Amino acid sequence: MTVVVGTVCVAVSCLIQSDPVAGLFGASTFGLVSAYTALFHTPRLLALCWTAAAATLTVLTVRWAGHDLAFVVSSALLVALVVVFVTFAGRMTIWLLDADIFHPNLDALTGLLNHDGFHEKAATLLTSSSRTDDRFFVVAVVNLDSYSLLRSLAGTIGVDRARIEVARRLRDTARSNAVLAHPSDSEFVIADLFTEPDTSPLIERVQGTINAASARLTASIGVVCTPLAPVAKLPAPDVIDELMAVASNAMYNARRAGGNRVTYVNDPALTVLDAPPTDEWPDDDTR
Template sequence: MAKALRDWWQQPGHFYWITAFLAARGAQVFTCRAVALYTLGIGAISLAMLWSPNGPDGILAQSLVIGVAVCCTLKALVWMRNKWPTRGWSGAYAVTTSVCIAVSCLAQSNPVAGLLGTTTFAALAGFIAFFHTARFLAFNLIVTAATAVFLAVRVAEQNDAVWAACALALVAVANLAVPFGCQAVVHLLDIDVLNTEIDPLTGLLNREAFYRTTGEFVAARARIDDRYLVIVLVSLDNFTLLTGTDGKVSGDRAEVAVAQTLRETTRSNAIVAHVGEAEFLIADTFATTDASPLVERVRGAIATTPPRLTASIGVVATPMRGLADCPPHELMDELVVFAEEAMADARRAGGNMACTVVCSMPTVLAEKNTWDRFDDEPR
């Protein structure tokens, strides 16, 4: 039992993995809207209780409830943006929302109304279980327990101890079942296995996963698709200077910020990976070899993302048709080398620009066609 609790306490947060999971399925906006609606609901219900005889009584209690409503509204507006929050902001949201719920429940003049309100903690606990560490979940559970016990004691003092005990038990079941059920779902998704394909810093795919995912995409589409496969290599300029001046933590923050920028500026079906220090790969398809709309959007977005680094970008485009017959790992190796050479040209030219290479036929495909012709010759 002690070992299980220790393992639970030490398990890492899943913020970046879940972020990548949602981004890959185009579900980030929906998730933001759902969290915003939940947060706005907390504020609206708290405010509505001002007109209830069971609601807050007195200037102080009413002021606290109004403050909760204002705080929740502001946080809901942040979630309504088309921008995924940082891990730090999400953690701060979890802590402050827990406190807001507690204040709203404790401010009610009727403890029964407050005890009913503590069920709201359960949804927040589910959010924490999906995105954050056990420490955040423990904080929320402690706040929930303290609030519910205090209110249950007040109900018991009104000569209804049985009802108070039953209500307290129901609150405990809800606030334990939801978060631990959510954590079970996360593990049923084989998160420990999937984490081997996820870069732990940014939550993007790593190189091996990028090669595999892009290879699977090519295999599924290349026989029927007349589009072009485009590989984009993004390398941050002056990254070594940043880490040397401001330290590794600043470099990590820059990579995380750029990773989120790439999620937001690429299409939902694009494949994005973090493959090395300050280097990112993007795979997408285009009707022509001109990927400048994507490249310029990425370059401009990175330049405006704190700490406002620039990027040297290498692009390689090749026809999709026929690529399904290529060994995927060898194909990706060759295309990434082309992209690296183009990126190096962009950096030598001063950085903050992109260079494009058009590969009419990868060597691995040409060699395969040669062997196929050789095999077809009569003997």
């Protein structure tokens, strides 16, 4: 309603001017209305605003046709360019701010977390749990098989579509509280908490949904599962780094075995468990 009323008011105020020049350049106000519409409303309303602006400019140009025709036409085109420029400049500014400031940890293509975003969210998931929690912390690294072949056959657009589809399928498959990431071209990562060490039901669903993708993809998956209580008291970044390394090695083993396989690592001997607590490290002035 605001857009419609604003568009009508601007059109009427321009058309009732006795001086066509004032009405013509007053039509530049359509730029503010169209910019607001582009930011907060649908393309259909933007089309309505631009249609009203074009009609107003046409009427004013016809009224002023008795003057220098070249000057009239160039003035009308200048106003139209101002309207279009203000609209797209405002929309582009918001898009850049949204991409660079508000979502610095998201992968622009898939909308999943990127490398830094995954480590941050996974660390939060780990540290938010109780040290007496009897659940299990799970990290799964999913690598698309034959990614280079897919790129050579389908091109960049085809590969991007495949990655977007896989990301959507993983969202539909994993639990809502799971941490999902797309840290590199062919790699996806899942982190979650389980009540038991058997992660096969989730991983089988992940395999199935990837195999059902339109590009007929397969994936090599490495899964690491460790009891939560022993690692909950340790520095979260160190734990996440080591679990990622274990899961990645397991994924590479699955790839070397022919791909489209899963390698599970349950309760591995983590080196972070051997490190002394932070408060037991000697101070710098005692060394």
